[in-house]
Amino acid sequence: MAATTLGETSNASLGRPPEIEAAASGLRNSTMVRLLRFALANIRRRPERFVLAVFGIALAILSVTVVRTISSSFAITGSDSVARVLDGASLWAVPAGGVHYDSDVGAIVADGPAPDVALPDGWTGARTIAGVWASDAGDVAVYGSDAVDDGTAVLGAAAAETLGVSSGDTLEFGGSELSVAVDGDDGVLAVPEDVAADVVGDEGWWTLTEPEAMAGRNDLGAVIAAETGMPSTTNPAVQPEAGGDGLIYDAVGGSGATTFEQKFSALFSGQVTSSAFGLISIIGLLLGFVIAISSFLAAVQERRREFGIMASIGLADEVLYFFLVESALVFLSAWLLGITFAGIAVWLVVPQIATPVAWLAASATVAAYLPAMAIVGALVPVHRLLQQRPVQLLGDTA
Amino acid sequence: MSTLKLGLAYGLLSTRRRAGALVLPVVTTATGAFLLVLVLGMASGISSQAAALGHADEIERAVVLIAVTVLLVGVVEVAVSTTRTVVHRTRELGVLSATGVPRPPVVAALLVEPVIASVVGALVGSVLAVGVAAVLGATGAAASGVSAGGITGGVVLAVVVSAVAALATSIVPTWRAASRPPIRSLSSGV
Numbered sequence: 300m301a302a303t304t305l306g307e308t309s310n311a312s313l314g315r316p317p318e319i320e321a322a323a324s325g326l327r328n329s330t331m332v333r334l335l336r337f338a339l340a341n342i343r344r345r346p347e348r349f350v351l352a353v354f355g356i357a358l359a360i361l362s363v364t365v366v367r368t369i370s371s372s373f374a375i376t377g378s379d380s381v382a383r384v385l386d387g388a389s390l391w392a393v394p395a396g397g398v399h400y401d402s403d404v405g406a407i408v409a410d411g412p413a414p415d416v417a418l419p420d421g422w423t424g425a426r427t428i429a430g431v432w433a434s435d436a437g438d439v440a441v442y443g444s445d446a447v448d449d450g451t452a453v454l455g456a457a458a459a460e461t462l463g464v465s466s467g468d469t470l471e472f473g474g475s476e477l478s479v480a481v482d483g484d485d486g487v488l489a490v491p492e493d494v495a496a497d498v499v500g501d502e503g504w505w506t507l508t509e510p511e512a513m514a515g516r517n518d519l520g521a522v523i524a525a526e527t528g529m530p531s532t533t534n535p536a537v538q539p540e541a542g543g544d545g546l547i548y549d550a551v552g553g554s555g556a557t558t559f560e561q562k563f564s565a566l567f568s569g570q571v572t573s574s575a576f577g578l579i580s581i582i583g584l585l586l587g588f589v590i591a592i593s594s595f596l597a598a599v600q601e602r603r604r605e606f607g608i609m610a611s612i613g614l615a616d617e618v619l620y621f622f623l624v625e626s627a628l629v630f631l632s633a634w635l636l637g638i639t640f641a642g643i644a645v646w647l648v649v650p651q652i653a654t655p656v657a658w659l660a661a662s663a664t665v666a667a668y669l670p671a672m673a674i675v676g677a678l679v680p681v682h683r684l685l686q687q688r689p690v691q692l693l694g695d696t697a
Numbered sequence: 698m699s700t701l702k703l704g705l706a707y708g709l710l711s712t713r714r715r716a717g718a719l720v721l722p723v724v725t726t727a728t729g730a731f732l733l734v735l736v737l738g739m740a741s742g743i744s745s746q747a748a749a750l751g752h753a754d755e756i757e758r759a760v761v762l763i764a765v766t767v768l769l770v771g772v773v774e775v776a777v778s779t780t781r782t783v784v785h786r787t788r789e790l791g792v793l794s795a796t797g798v799p800r801p802p803v804v805a806a807l808l809v810e811p812v813i814a815s816v817v818g819a820l821v822g823s824v825l826a827v828g829v830a831a832v833l834g835a836t837g838a839a840a841s842g843v844s845a846g847g848i849t850g851g852v853v854l855a856v857v858v859s860a861v862a863a864l865a866t867s868i869v870p871t872w873r874a875a876s877r878p879p880i881r882s883l884s885s886g887v
Contacts, residue, residue: 348780351866358769359767369759579760589725590725648762652755
């Protein structure tokens with residue numbers, strides 16, 4: 300009895316419980332694990348080709364990720380700059396000259412005097428003077444509005460850095476001495492409206508807010524257009540008619556899934572992806588895909604007899620699975636390497652533009668392409684292989 | 698030295714024999730070289746486009762980085778093609794080793810193919826880029842003009858980068874192939 304107890308104790312302490320053993324055995328023998336082990340064995344057989352394919356695709360992913368990182372950074376800039384302008388308002392009435400993003404000052408500025416808007420009852424509006432102040436320390440965007448207290452200047456961190464001031468300092472602005480408060484990180488100097496008008500003129504826009512009873516409606520642009528006679532749109536790509544009354548951008552209307560800020564930021568990112576830049580990176584990605592196909596075609600050519608044997612015993616479908624797993628390994632490794640290279644490249648080459656968030660967003664976007672590329676990259680060579688009868692595969696000498 | 702020359706001559710003859718297999722690597726390298734030469738030749742136009750986006754200097758640097766990267770992607774296909782060649786010629790390499798041919802001339806013979814593919818690809822891409830740039834310049838489609846210095850620099854860069862990258866990426870597979878024991882090469886070759 301004592302011996303039995305000892306034996307049981309020994310088994311329990313040295314061996315694994317039967318449930319764990321069964322689970323481990325199941326894992327070892329599961330189809331996926333077998334496919335992975337088979338794929339790894341094949342990679343070990345031709346390691347240099349695996350390395351080259353991964354390296355080539357990684358370089359292609361690097362080029363696309365760098366472009367997408369820059370484009371995402373621009374998109375974030377566009378979204379932030381328009382959010383700064385709207386500040387929670389629903390409508391944005393811009394002058395006939397339009398508005399533009401000034402990359403030197405890092406903010407949206409107006410290209411004409413704020414339009415005359417006769418607000419219907421219940422609506423509230425805030426006029427913002429928006430222009431560029433050419434100070435001795437450098438150009439800075441100036442937003443003038445009644446929301447800023449008299450004698451005060453509220454600066455974003457970038458503007459404060461340009462002007463070399465910090466909270467509590469006094470800023471001399473157009474003959475006025477303003478007490479500086481630093482808030483946020485943008486490049487805008489916000490001052491009282493009359494002070495701003497003295498320096499940058501009357502260029503600007505209106506932001507409009509609907510009456511409480513109309514909150515939540517998605518036809519505010521149409522409503523205000525009917526009341527004021529000014530045209531309205533939900534599309535930020537539409538420009539005001541030259542010489543007209545101006546244009547009202549409806550930031551909450553429309554039936555699409557994307558918000559006004561997202562559409563506005565897409566205009567920024569589109570400038571990058573549709574430029575020479577975007578085109579070159581897409582060609583790079585196509586070349587990377589060619590490398591993947593070429594590598595798999597070479598593997599198929601060299602393993603015809605092996606696949607002939609498998610096809611002859613009814614394992615034709617498994618050949619596809621082998622290639623799918625190998626392809627997944629190649630593309631996953633290439634993606635990890637490519638986004639790492641891209642992170643280093645943007646940090647070294649475009650540190651002022653790229654941000655970690657933009658790099659992550661770009662890496663995720665590129666990852667979305669890869670499953671399709673991995674599947675097609677595996678299917679094309681295997682399809683060619685499976686078109687042939689096993690006896691042909693076995694008889695050929697490659 | 699003479700054995701190296703013989704290796705190079707042997708490699709040249711083998712490359713002529715396998716010209717059809719070089720089409721894809723030549724095309725991919727030519728695509729990369731075409732883009733690089735065009736980007737450097739039209740740098741001023743790209744600068745003005747970058748200026749509209751802001752951060753002109755950084756964008757311009759990024760464009761050149763991406764053009765060089767795309768050229769490297771094209772050249773990697775040359776190395777992939779070399780691995781294919783090595784497998785096809787495993788028995789031939791076994792025979793060479795078995796008859797006492799030393800490793801350096803064998804490696805030199807195997808490296809002739811990737812170097813020729815990359816240089817020919819770079820030259821083809823460069824010629825196409827020069828032609829396109831000339832047409833764009835003559836028709837005024839390139840608003841900021843085409844820089845002859847940029848084109849020349851692009852051609853030199855494309856040829857040098859292609860040849861060096863092809864050598865760097867092909868040396869390992871060729872060295873491994875030339876280092877295999879002859880009996881293994883003769884028995885396992887396809």
